[in-house]
Amino acid sequence: MTVTLQRMPQKRTYLMCPPEFYAVDYAINPWMDTSTPVDTELALKQWERLRETLTGLGHTVHVLPAEPGLPDMVYAANGAFTVDGVAYGARFKYAQRTAEAAAHRAYLAARGWTCVPAAETNEGEGDFAYLPEAYGGLILAGYGFRTEPVAHVEAQDVLGRPVVSLHLVDPRFYHLDTALAALDDSTVAYYPAAFSEASQRVLRQLFPDAVRADDADAYAFGLNLVSDGRHVVLNSEATGMAHKVEAAGYTPVLVELSELKKGGGSIKCCVAELR
Known part of the structure; x- marks a missing residue:
């Protein structure tokens, strides 16, 4: 059934980092294949198209300068998590990405953010x-591959918001943002099979009206999306997911990001929201 209600967009502020030094020189997730060539020029064009799409929708996009030796820095969502002017810093699992946390912290601190190192x-x-509108303000937090459950407690203390822990069980969906997305301030879409049975029960209880993705949606990185509450920016491969969000009353906006997918990321991985 197609939903006819009018979804309202909200102006957002985002942070992105250009893929100037992007490469797949190592493999730290199942999507990375060091034998597959990366076209950096095409990656830059696709990234720029994503940035233009977000600004064209009326959002503010700040740019974090890329740094040599940090090929995954383009995945700007991983550097921190911000709520109400407070930035809870990242502490990366793999040494190849460790220095990204300091770059994000320095950038945000210089612009007045309260930065709390993890x-x-x-x-x-x-x-x-x-x-922010679900249950008075709720943080959903993934664990199982990168983030440790004890960090959920730390995030709750730092940010002053209740945290619900969700157990990721499929290594292809190693970050929460590959398996779950906020469509607006109280609604989510998610891929059930990426989560443990217990976490699936939690999600069903919390979000009975969620948009549920299937295998094809998830493998096309269809959950790795950015939404302003009306416009849902999706990987162009995720046509099935586009139909699902459209049926739920949102407006899908497709952007090709094939080169960045080679590193195990897509739309959301490249975009951090600054709240």
Whole structure:
């Protein structure tokens, strides 16, 4: 059934980092294949198209300068998690990405953010999603591959919001943002098979009206999306997911990001929200 209600967009502020030094020189997730060539010029064009799409929808996009030696820095969502002017910093699992956390912290601190470095391993907004209107303000937090469960406790203390822990069980969906997305301030879409049975029960209880993705949606990175409450920016491969969000009353906006998918990320991985 197609939903006819009018979804209202909200102006958002985002942070992105250009893929100037992007490469797949190592493999730290199942999508990365060091034998597959990466076209950096095409990656830059696709990234720029994503940035233009977001600004064209009326959002503000700040740009974090890329740094040599950090090929995954383009995945800007992983560097921190922000709520109400407070940035809970990342502490990456893999040494190849460790220096990204300091770059994000320095950028945000210079612009007036209260930055709290993490004592526990977490990968920023890659494993945290915020729903300000769900249950008075709720953080959903993933664990199982990158972020440690103890970081959920730390995030709750730092940000002053209740945190619900969700157990990821499929290594292809190693970050929460590959398996779950906020469609607006109280609604989510998710791929049930990426989560443990217990976490699936929690999600069904919390979000009975969620948009549920299937295998094809998830493998096309269809959950790795950015939404302003009306416009849902999706990987162009995720046509099935586009139909599902459209049926739920949202407006899908497709952007090709094939080169960035080679590193195990898509739309959301490239976009951090600054709240």
